[in-house]
Amino acid sequence: GIQVxxxxxxxxxxxxANSTLRCNFSDSVNNLQxxxxxxxxxxxxxxxIPSGTKQNGRLSAxxxxxxxxxxxxxxxxxxxxxxxxFCAVVTVKAGNMLTFGGGTRLMVKP
Amino acid sequence: xxxxxxSSRYLVKRTGEKVFLExxxxxxxxxxxxxxxxxxxxxxxxYFSYDVKMKEKGDIPEGYSVSREKKERxxxxxxxxxxxxxxxxxxxxxxxxxxxxxxxxGTRLTVT
Numbered sequence: 232g233i234q235v236x237x238x239x240x241x242x243x244x245x246x247x248a249n250s251t252l253r254c255n256f257s258d259s260v261n262n263l264q265x266x267x268x269x270x271x272x273x274x275x276x277x278x279x280i281p282s283g284t285k286q287n288g289r290l291s292a293x294x295x296x297x298x299x300x301x302x303x304x305x306x307x308x309x310x311x312x313x314x315x316x317f318c319a320v321v322t323v324k325a326g327n328m329l330t331f332g333g334g335t336r337l338m339v340k341p
Numbered sequence: 342x343x344x345x346x347x348s349s350r351y352l353v354k355r356t357g358e359k360v361f362l363e364x365x366x367x368x369x370x371x372x373x374x375x376x377x378x379x380x381x382x383x384x385x386x387x388y389f390s391y392d393v394k395m396k397e398k399g400d401i402p403e404g405y406s407v408s409r410e411k412k413e414r415x416x417x418x419x420x421x422x423x424x425x426x427x428x429x430x431x432x433x434x435x436x437x438x439x440x441x442x443x444x445x446x447g448t449r450l451t452v453t
Binding site: 261262264266271272273274276279281317321327328329331333334 | 350374378383384386433440441444445447449
């Protein structure tokens, strides 16, 4: 089936630092989403980005579909950015269901 | 804004009880999903529905059933709860499989 790998698995930052999270996938995708799971467990939609680049405040994302990866950039990190970031893709191979990566656990220290 | 709500944030049930988890979305989405999330195993699809009264099994349907009598509501049923069904349950909806999927706040179910 489809492989979705995220790196790094864990990341610790000082408040104000920038970071880049990576998502590699093994097949062509029809949908790619980035989520932030907050400490209460809710998955917050960050980006719907099967290709191209998007920005939303301090966060931006780029998907290079031909090379099968996506990047999530967090600038000027804040303690509220802590949590787990998931990349998820939809592929025909996975029956057009959302397949999640293993996540990157981010801790931002004050 | 899309809103997906779940009936409970936390739930504690006893082994053998019948458990109902409710999910409601307010955006007239065709597709609705139930996932469970466990440490080390990630999110796994239990069931999904692409229309009223239609359902398809996901990766781990054993021990679960679902009901979708109205478009906005998708229920997950544990016929006889067991301790290995202790988990975080997440509901989601989307207008189409290639579109953005939206998640509810989750229900942390503990079966004792």
